[in-house]
Amino acid sequence: MTINILFAAKAERWPQYEAPLTKALKTAGLKGFNLSTDIAPQDVDYIVLAPNGPVRDFTPYANCKAVLNLWAGVEDVVGNSTLTQPLARMVDHGLTQGMVEWVTGHVLRHHLGIDAHIHGQDGVWRKHTPPLAENRAVTILGLGALGTACAKALVSLGFDVTGWSRSAKDLPGVRCLNGDAGLRTALETAQILVLLLPKTPQTEDLMNAARLALLPRGAVVINPGRGPLIDDDALLEALDSGHIAHATLDVFRIEPLPPEHPYWAHPSVTVTPHVASETREDTASEVIAENIRRSEAGEPILHLVDRDLGY
Ligand code: NAP
Numbered sequence: 339m340t341i342n343i344l345f346a347a348k349a350e351r352w353p354q355y356e357a358p359l360t361k362a363l364k365t366a367g368l369k370g371f372n373l374s375t376d377i378a379p380q381d382v383d384y385i386v387l388a389p390n391g392p393v394r395d396f397t398p399y400a401n402c403k404a405v406l407n408l409w410a411g412v413e414d415v416v417g418n419s420t421l422t423q424p425l426a427r428m429v430d431h432g433l434t435q436g437m438v439e440w441v442t443g444h445v446l447r448h449h450l451g452i453d454a455h456i457h458g459q460d461g462v463w464r465k466h467t468p469p470l471a472e473n474r475a476v477t478i479l480g481l482g483a484l485g486t487a488c489a490k491a492l493v494s495l496g497f498d499v500t501g502w503s504r505s506a507k508d509l510p511g512v513r514c515l516n517g518d519a520g521l522r523t524a525l526e527t528a529q530i531l532v533l534l535l536p537k538t539p540q541t542e543d544l545m546n547a548a549r550l551a552l553l554p555r556g557a558v559v560i561n562p563g564r565g566p567l568i569d570d571d572a573l574l575e576a577l578d579s580g581h582i583a584h585a586t587l588d589v590f591r592i593e594p595l596p597p598e599h600p601y602w603a604h605p606s607v608t609v610t611p612h613v614a615s616e617t618r619e620d621t622a623s624e625v626i627a628e629n630i631r632r633s634e635a636g637e638p639i640l641h642l643v644d645r646d647l648g649y
Contacts, residue, residue: 341371341634342381344399347388347408349375358619359386362627368634384630385423389414396420403633406626407643408617410484411564413537416648425643429483430625432618437534440562440614441488442495444586445530448558449474449497471496477528479521479544480535480563481507481514482649484615488532500524504647525552530560536649537564547572556583562614565590570601577606588614 345352345359352375363371379398385405387393389412396405397420404424407415412427447453450468458464468474476492478485481503492499493511500513502524507514515524525531531553535541545559545568553559559582561568570591576582586608587601593612601607629639643649 339370341368341383341630342377343371343373343384343386343630344377344382344393345373345375345386346393347386347391351388351391351408354619355386355623358623359626362620362623363630365624366627366631368627368631371630384633386626387415394418396423399423404629404639406629408622408626410615410617411536412643412649413564416643416645424639425645426629426639426641427643427649428617428622428625429641430617430622432621433615434483434487436615436618437484437562438487438491440588441532441534441560442491444560444608445476445492445497445532446495448530448560448584448586472498474498474529475500475527476530476532477502477524478532478534479524479567480533481509481512482534482536485532485534488534500527521549522552525549526554528553528557530558533559533561533563533567535563535567537566538648540648542566543569545569545573547575550576550582553582555581557581558583559585559587561585562588565593574600574604577604582606584608586610588612 345355359373363373380400382399382402385393385399385402386408387405388408402423404426405421407425407427410428410433412425415421449471451466454464475498477500478489479502481489481501485501486509489499489501489509489512500515501509502515502521504516506516547569550572573585577585584606588610589612595601595609601609632639
C-alpha cells in the first residue's frame, strides 16, 4: 500500500527537500511511498509541515496519521484547533550543532571582550586579561534539546554553567535548577544569560523588568530562543541605564525586525536575523523518515509535542 506524504512548506523549500527526503525514506526501508506537494487531502498519511506553509486547516486531512514539523518551535501550530493528529517537532543533529556553535561563539565574544579589540584599532595598547571561563557564570534558561547541548559545550570549555527548566534535571557539570526560587538564583548569578525556552503562554515576557533587575549589573543577555521571551521596553530601559551591558538578539516579536526598531540603532544591541540555527535538509529528512518508519511499524513517534504544555 502506498504511503502518501504531503510536503507542506513554502514552495521554494521543495527543491531543497525533495532529494534528501526521498533518500532518507528509502534508507529507512520505506517502500512504495508517494512524496509530493500535491495529494488529495483525504489520501494523505503524513504531513511534513512548515507552519508558514500552505496547510493551516487540518480538517480535510482526516486520515493523516501524524504531522511532522520541520521546525523546533511549534508555537504557530500547537494551538491550531483543527489539528487533531499527533504533532512531532524537529530535533535534528544539524539544528542542534548549529545552535551550539552560535551560542558558544556569542558567549565567547562577550566573555573575552573581543569587541574592544575589533573596535579599538586606534593605536591604544589596551591590555585587559579576561577571567578564565571557570570564573564566568553562564545561565541557560531552557534545558531541552538545544539548551542541554549548549550547556554541555560550555561546560566542556570550562564555564560555570547554571541551567533552568520546568522539570528537574541532572546534567553533569551543570547546576540544574527549576521553579521560581531556581529562576531567581539562576538570574542573580548570571553574568551571561542565554534564552533557549520555547514561546508558550508561561514563557512570554518571562524576562520582564523585575527579572532583568535580578541579573547582576553588567550582565549580557543572549536570545536565540524566541522574541516574546523578553519585554522589549524593559530590556531597552535596562540597556540605557547600563544595568545590562549588552544584548545579542537573534529573534524578535516581529520578523524581519522593522528598520525603525530601536534595537537596530542601539549601541549595546547586536541584532542577528534569526540565523542562530536552521533545520538542515539532510539530517532533518532522516528524522522525518525515522518517524514515518516508526509510525508504520507501530512504534512510538519521537519528539512528540505536548499540546497542553505547548512545546
Ligand atoms: P525543547 O527541547 O522543547 O526544550 C525546551 C526547554 O524549555 C525544556 O528544558 C523545558 O523544560 C523548558 N521550558 C519550557 N517551558 C518552561 C517553563 N514554563 N518554565 C521553565 N522551563 C520551561 O526545545 P529546544 O529544541 O531546546 O528549542 C528551544 C527553542 O529554541 C525552540 O522552542 C525555539 O523557539 C528556539 N529555536 C530558535 C532557533 C533560532 O534559529 N533562533 C532555532 C531553533 C530553535 P522541561 O525540560 O522541563 O520540559
